[in-house]
Amino acid sequence: MRAFQPEFAEMRFGCGLSPVIAPIASVEAMLAGITAPDAMAQRFPIEPFSTFRERMVASDELRTTLRANRGKPEAKEAQKERNLLKKQARIDMTHWLGLSMLRRTYTETGFFERLVYFWGDHFTATGKAGVVKRATSPYIEDGIRPFVGGRFADLLISAVTHPVMLQFLDQDRSMGPGSERAQKRGKTAGLNENLAREVMELHTLGVDGPYTQDDVRQLAELFTGLSFQPKQGAKFRKDYVEPGAETVLGVTYDDAYSIKPVHAVLEDLSVHPATARHLSWKLAVHFVSDTPDPALIDHVTARYIETEGDLMQVYAALLEHPAAWTSEGANIKPPVEFVGSAMRALAVDPAVVAEMPEKRVRNVLLTPMAVMGQTWQKFSGPDGWPEEDDAWLTPQGLSGRVRWAMAGPEMLRPDLPDPRAFVDTALGSFAPEDVKFAAGAAESKSEAIGLVLMSPAFQRR
């Protein structure tokens, strides 16, 4: 295949085929879906961080009460309430996992959901302690999701200055050694270069980009002041700012005690040619193949540079290139996509998922995906989940997929569909003969459904 085909478009760039939603009609419709009103966010609402923040405020207030009343019954009560807050956040996190999967199940703009996942992973972030550990979905909801159809610069600024990112990569407590605050605090206060390094290595230029340790240090100094307060959200702290101008990649940024130079450097990084190539390569690897046609990467890179990172133009360049539509070397779906597309093919009843208690969400979704190698929103580092097929095609990971494929669908939809019809639902005109045969030859419905879901035609996209 060398061009758009509705079913293939839905499998490769969307969330898979559905028995109740027709495959997308055109490339134009795929693109239009990115900027259309967000129907899935309305139907399956996930708390934005701006609301989630109130949990942090409440938790902080309880901590204050606790500290002021050590040894008294008030402290005990506050501790209890604080634990309840944490527990509720944990429960809600699993609920949002279910809702994220329902968005994949019922979206009519699958490419948009995939882009949200892609950028959410590109800008991997999670809180480190307390309730904010559960804030990844809220962070994606207001920090990433509204920005995937705009300029990369705006997405970058939103993600990098987001409270969850500032905490994840330790920026919120980083102070210039010469800052007012560090001077007062003395020896233990100072710089933390974590965010600065990852912004250049992961978020923009890429590890092969033209930056040095000095650039990391300078950017870390430039970033000082980025912080947040649960009560007000993002907060720029002038007393954390390192005095003096900073020079990053040869450009000198003003000595301003404001967020302006931070925005300026992120704008510059967002249009750097190394960033254009790094992001174009990553999009091609994610959506097409571990080894995409270099011509595809060149084409997307050129459009990126030409439009200064206008993401809609960048996606259009990706979708218009014939190499984006070749089925050779198609990627294996990561577990989240595998489970999401299976739920879509099964047209799982939204009420069943939305009403599942925490433990059941863990048994049916979270732990099975962990066994497949992808623990929901628990990252081993800021680089997110691997793109390479090798990382997922392990015996242990596939074993986890088989187990879920055989037993999970029944837990989500007790009235399993007829497996012979399910082959067509799940694979459309791409259903291979041997899979049709297996669906009819299996001993039980659940095994038959499991076999369809485990077929290479379903596992790859």
Add this chain to the structure above:
Amino acid sequence: MTDLTRRFFLTRSAVLGCSLAASPLLTPVTFAAAPWDTRLIVIILRGAMDGLDAVQPYGDASYAGLRSSLAGGPQNGAMDLDGFFALHPAMAALAPMWKAGELGFAHAVSTPYRDKRSHFDGQDVLEAGTDTLQGGVRDGWLNRMLQEVPGVEADTAYAIGMSEMPILKGKAPVANWTPEATLSLSPQAERLLGMISESDPAMHAALAEAALLSAADAPAMSGNMARDMQEIRKGGQHLKIAEFAAKRLREDARVASFSLNGWDTHRFQERGLKAALGELSDTLVHLKQELTGPVWGKTAVVAMTEFGRTARENGTGGTDHGTGGLMVMAGGAIKGGKVYGDWPGLRESDLYEGRDLMPTRDVRAHAAWIMQAMTGLDKATLERVIFPGLDMGSNPGIVL
């Protein structure tokens, strides 16, 4: 046997390099006899361990000035090792192993990776065992070792855990497994799965290996998914891995490798490192306990990390990415009770780029000497094939 069954079995046997007659599905657990007798366990500490906090050079006059909230030494609860170095209190459980001469360290070591201090490139270099990532080497050094020793079978080496172990990737057969992965399928489902996955060799091979390894393992799973998933969530993943590794190594396995995470301590290192070092010590203690009888005496455990961290504590009670680091060695085969290495000092002028512990030896040299002693591989092979371009230098005498 139907044609389909036969085909799946045949493919499976081809994948695993054993004959149809020896297929574990026909005669369960018929792995080959072990090719040699020593055991090598390589642990990758992902995230960059702060070697200066794990094994604290409190005898260095500059040390105290570099660490304030992370102050160490015996006066802060660390166990004195040799009058110069002290062991972080979170590793107190290893005191008996140190006293028994079964625990040692190599300080101020690093891979040849320099300057960009990326975790991911740093780990790639560490596991490739090469000077750079430029040479096009795709396999891991531990796999290249397996390619050089005779008699390696499908169950000689295990890469354990949910995530990949690039150190064991390559041409030599390696079993990739984790104790939670046990698969049990009806014979009919297994045959059909074999059939439909045949068009996809990579997937088919991984599924065949899963079926084989499940057959060799006692069925830990009940078959009821909800119950199994609850069981899996019960903690102590590192201990489960250690237990599984030990079980295999007591039998025919000779090499095992797995990861321990949680070392990227940019802030509140006091808390983060305590947890990571605790897991590392518990893992080592558990391995010793499980490698019963004479096996522990023939075992070398090596724990390596991608690089060290800044000598100076940063502004948030942690440390940033550095260069020179620490290697941890344990096992009955190790000549422990000693901190190996040339100490570079911690004065400003001693530090690499004025910020990191200066590496004084290539961490690969230590690994190479250990492998030489454990497997009898010659120096030329180690320096040219397993660690291309390495100069092993003089023998530090780490293995008894």
